[in-house]
Amino acid sequence: MPPHDTRPSTAPVTTPVADTTADAHQGLGSAEAARRLAIDGPNALPGSAPRSAAALLWDVLTEPMLLMLLAAGGIYLALGDRGEALFLLSFVFVVIGITLAQEHKTQRALESLRDLSAPRALVMRDGQEQRIAGQDVVRGDLLILHEGDRIAADAQLIQGQLEVDESLLTGEAVPVTKLPAAQADQATAAAAAASTAPPQSKPAPSGGSAAHTVASVGALFASTVVTRGVGLARVCATASHTAVGRLGADLATTAEPASALQQGSRTLVRRLGAIAVVLASAQVVLGWWWNGGALLDSLLSGIALAMAILPEEIPVILTVFLALGAWRISQQKVLTRRVTAVETLGAITVLAVDKTGTLTMNRMAVAELATANARFTPEDAHLPETFHLLTEFAMLATPGDPFDPMEKAIQHFGHQWLAGTEHVHDGYESEFEYALSGDILAMTRVFASDEPDTHLLATKGAPEAVADLCHLGAAQRETIRRQVESMAERGLRVLGVARGRWRGPALAPDQSPPWPQSQHDFDFEFLGLLALADPPRPEVPAALAQCRRAGVRVVMMTGDHPATARAIAQQVGLSARPEVLTGAELEALDDAALTARLRHVDLCARLTPAHKLRLVQLLRASGEVVAMTGDGVNDAPALKAADVGIAMGERGTDVAREAAALVLLDDSFARIVAAIRQGRRIDDNLRKAIRFTFAVHLPIIALALIPTLLQWPALLLPVHIVLLQLLIDPTCAVVLEAEPEAPGLMERAPRAVGDSPFALAALGYAVVQGLGIAVLLLWGHAWFNAQGASAAQSRGVVFITLVLSVMLLILAQRNVARPALWSVRSPTPWLWRITAAMLLMLAAVTGLPWLRGLMGLALPGTVGMVTVAALLALCLAWLELVRLLGQHLGLVRR
Structure with missing residues (x-):
């Protein structure tokens, strides 16, 4: 066929309707958009607004710890100790201040994440394409829509053709075809005429021109998803005026379910709370009946024990660590x-x-063209006539305004080398398209030609699929295979290109042909091969090396040729194993055989999205914790199926981003490794905080409970526990959260799935730490009391030692691979601050006579300070012994 016979019909493209306030193609001006935004407000549905200060204050006031503090203050007033009561009640404001500050910090972190994750829209403003926040879209904006976009507002399609998933509104899973109003009217008339004609021998393919889909006028609705096509639409309603807004705000937001860690912590806190109630009640009865003490004194003792047992820091730890993380x-x-x-x-x-x-830069460029007898590279001076048809039909097989970088590269190459020739057909639209599918890894676009009832076909796709469509002989297929192998071994992505003609039945001018069901029903002519280069990212080899050291296996899952996958893997150092699993081989294996094969394969090629989903499911079923990257609409199921779905932020679709748990803002593989590193650091610090919480509560519980059982004077009162709490809370939520990455963090094996920080082994390690310190403090009190010291002096020795042992417990949790004092060599700003706060509190409590008396303490004297030093040395030795035993028994992770 001569080249001039291949040109599509010159039917005019539908012209967008003019707008009174903006040029149809220029979009709104910035000033006009700002004016409309001020009038209509943000394009956002009523959602979960940040909690008000009043709501936060109410939550704080109803916390069990604060209620017990108020009860203790009331009992002190009843006993006539106004000074102690006022001192204790003054801490109510301190606790409220600390809690509100933590809540504010957490809320601010979550709000910044919400701002980052807010939906975005591509619009025309001032004649330029701009990516703006979805909430800034206004009436009259021109939305530029591509496959995978979530539509930001109700709009009317004025140019292009889309298929839209409206299941959110209608419950119907079949995408609806959208056309501009004028085209929809024509299509409806054509479909009605076709319905009166005799039935054809072959049904229309899925997504074809059935009357119930093609005749849909281009009304687009907010929150629905473009599944196919490119279009231009004008916004007609935003926010609560949209269809989804009228259905109710509950569609706009969904509460995130609690994680397994959060559920486990809630169960643990509830159980400990029940234990606290039982033991505190027993404490009151024993103090009153067993020791013969006053009821109010016994109530104070019971409140002190309940405050000591209740681990109210744990919910705070999880909330703060996950949000700030x-x-x-x-x-x-x-x-x-x-x-x-x-x-x-x-x-x-x-x-x-x-x-x-x-793994690559995603900066594709056409690197080579090949026919049976010739080869071209862009280094050549000009494009020979031999390659004009190949380039022309590669362009025709590609949308004029493509979203995919590969298709953009094809259009750029064609316009560069064929500019000014009859082979460039800008502005012409295909009449029908056959999309890439799992059965046929090729796509075909159908155009009208100059001849009546004759259509031109342009196809591109996997070379083997295109060769199959062309029904080539064995010799030709072998030649193509060798050419493809040669290109792919150099890391090039290779496509086959073909053309064809199809003559449909004679129809009236306003009728649409009954398109064949499959691309196999056409006759094609193979034109040649087109290869694209995409250089690897320079940071990938180092990032892959980090993954290997961290025990994270990297598996490439691509739709490219096996040789291309192998070449790129070798260039970046992904795997030394050359074996490649292909989609065709995957389909031939059952689940058991495929699972066994996956243990020895790191490269998977010629995969469809369905293949990726199956691989992810099998990897998870075999006990792996899988992170999966994806960018397309069809990747969404695999992203959801993975333990951690990771979407591409730059080239990914809205559907992929919404299905994923993480979004890469610059699509770099190194960012994934950085996120894993941060995740390990957060997990490590969270475990430190939980260990510290349980370890520090044990001596406090013992000092509140044991004296009652042994009929000793009370060692810890509510005021002492409140002062300790002022040290413990910021240590958990601030000091340990800000701990830097532990040495060798990325040289460890991944954490086992069942390795919970609330597991018996992890908590047992902390409990043993705390019990040892409790025993030493009780023994120290008994010994010092036997030396003739007063109850106030003995309480002072115990309290000073307890506060300083809190510092030792902080140091002991920082790095379980080294002695506690070793971590003093690498202090952090927050560690210095908590140390200063601790020393300042001790100086005030022991140095100010009125405060010392208010707390029932006395200066310990020389013997008392020697006792404090000896007890601290014993506590330090105990912590080191537990650390060594814990490492030997595998109770803690290095």
């Missing part, structure tokens, strides 16, 4: 869409990644 990960250009994913990062064992854009 997600914020810290966002500083690595990785957006956390679901905060609960933070706790899974440290357990990832397999990282399944795509090649294009993750």
Whole structure:
């Protein structure tokens, strides 16, 4: 066929309707958009607004710890100790201040994440394409819509053709085809005429021109998803005026379910709370009946024990660590869409990644053309006539305004080398398209030609699929295979290109042909091969080496040719194993055989999204914790199925981003490794905080309970516990959260899935630490009391030692691989601050006579300070002994 016979019909493209306030193609001006935004307000549905200060204050006032503090203050007033009562009640304001500050810090971190994860829209403003926040879209804006976009507002399609998933509103899973009003009217008339014609021998393919889909006028609705096509739409309603807004605000927000860690902590806190109630009640009865003490004194003792037992820090630890952890990960250009994913990062064992854009730069360029007898590279001076048809039909097989970087590269190459020739067909639209599918790894676009009832076909796809469509002989297939292997071994991505003609039945001018059901029903002519280059990212080899050291296996899952996958893997050092598992081989294996094969394969090629989903499911079923990257609409099921779905922020679709737990803001593989590193650090510090919490509560519980059982004077009163709490709370939520990355963090094996910080082994280690200190303090009190010291002096020795042992417990949790005092060599600003606060509190309590008397303490004297020093030395020795035993028994992770 001569080249001029291949040109599509010159039917005019529908012209957008003019707008009174903006040029149809220029969009709104910035000033007009700002004016409309001020009038209509943000394009956002009523959602979960940040909690007000009053709500936060109410939550604080109803916390069990604060209620017990108020009860203790009331009892002191009843006993006539106004000074102690006022002193104790003054701490109510301190506790409220600390809690509100922590809540504010957490809320601010979550708000910053919400701002980052807010939906975005591509609009025309001032004649330029701009990516803006979805809440800034206004009436009259021109939305530029591509496959995978979530529509930001109700709009009317004015140019292009889309298929839209409206199941959110209608419950109907079949996408609806959207056309501009004029085209929809024509299509409806054509479909009605076709319905009166005799039935064809073959049904229309899925997504074809059935009347119930093609005749849909282009009304687009907010929150629905573009599944196919490119279009331009004008916004007609925003926020609560949209269809989804009228249905109710509950569609706009969904509460994130609690993670396994949060559920486990709540169960533990409830159980400990019940234990606290039982033991505190027993304490009151024993103090009153067993010791013959006053009822109010016994109540104070019971309140002190309940305050000592209740681990109210644990919910705070989880909330603060996960929220601030997600914020810290966002500083690595990785957006956390679901905060609960933070706790899974440290357990990832397999990282399944795509090649294009993750391991490579995603800057594709056509690197080579090949026919049976010739070869061309862009280094040549001009494009020979031999390659004009190949380039022309590669362009025709590609949308004019493509979203995919590969298709953009094809259009750029064609316009560069064919400019000014009859082979460039800008502005012409295809009449029908056959999309890439799992059965046929090729796509075909159908155009009208100059001849009546004759259509031109342009096809591109996997070379073997295109060769099959062309029904080539064995010799031709072998030649193509060798050419493809040669290109792929150099890391090039290779496509086959073909053309064809199809003559449909004679129809009226307004009728649409009954398109064949499959691309196999056409006759094609193979034109040649087109190869694209996408250089690897320079940071990938170092990041892959980190993954290997961290025990994270990286598996490439790509749709490219096996040789291309192998070449890129060798260039970046992904795997030394050359074996590649292909989609065709995958389909031939059952689940058991495929699971066994996956243990020895790191490269998977020629995969469809369905293949990726199956691989992810099998990896998880075999006990792996899988992170999966993806960018397309069809990747969403695999992203959801993975333990941690990771979407591409730059080239990914809205559907992929919403299905994923993490979004890479710059699509770099190194960012994934940085997120895993941060996840491990967060998990490590969270375990330190939980160990510290349980270890520090044990001596406090013992000092509140044992004196009653032994009929000793009370050693700890509510006021002492409140002072200790002022040290413990910031240590858990601030000091240990800000701990830097532990040495060798990325040389450890991934955390086991069942390795919970609330597991018996982990808590047992902390309990043994705390019990040892409790025994030493009680023994120290008994010995010092036997030396003739007063109850106030003995209480002073115990209290000073207890406060200083809190510092020892902080040091002991920082790095379980080294002695506690070793970590003094690497202090952090927050460690210095908590140390200063501790020393300042001790100086005030022991140095101010009125405060010392208010707390029932006395100066310990020389013998008392020697006792304090000896007890601290014994506590330090005990912590070191527990550390060594814990490492030997495997109770703590190095």
